[in-house]
Amino acid sequence: MATFFPENSAEALAMLYLEKQDDTKSLSPEELADRYDEVVNKIIAQQLLIRRGKSSLPVLKGSQNPAQ
Numbered sequence: 001m002a003t004f005f006p007e008n009s010a011e012a013l014a015m016l017y018l019e020k021q022d023d024t025k026s027l028s029p030e031e032l033a034d035r036y037d038e039v040v041n042k043i044i045a046q047q048l049l050i051r052r053g054k055s056s057l058p059v060l061k062g063s064q065n066p067a068q
Contacts, residue, residue, distance in 0.1 A: 010047060014039040 006012040017039055018024050024032060049055040 010040050010043040013043050017043075 006015060014036055018032075018036060024035065027035060046055065046057070050057075
């Protein structure tokens with residue numbers, strides 16, 4: 001099976017976020033890779049908090065998993 005990028009919502013959101021940041025234009029490839037990993041990890045952590053109902057951020061109605 002083919003692997004596609006982004007593979008999940010955290011990777012897609014990280015790409016969107018970094019595309020909108022002005023400061024990424026001056027980053028080296030290594031710095032950009034580090035920044036990307038940092039953003040993906042923060043997004044994953046926030047998604048886990050939301051799924052567990054422990055996020056301090058407001059969640060839009062209908063965006064939580066109804067199976068919980």
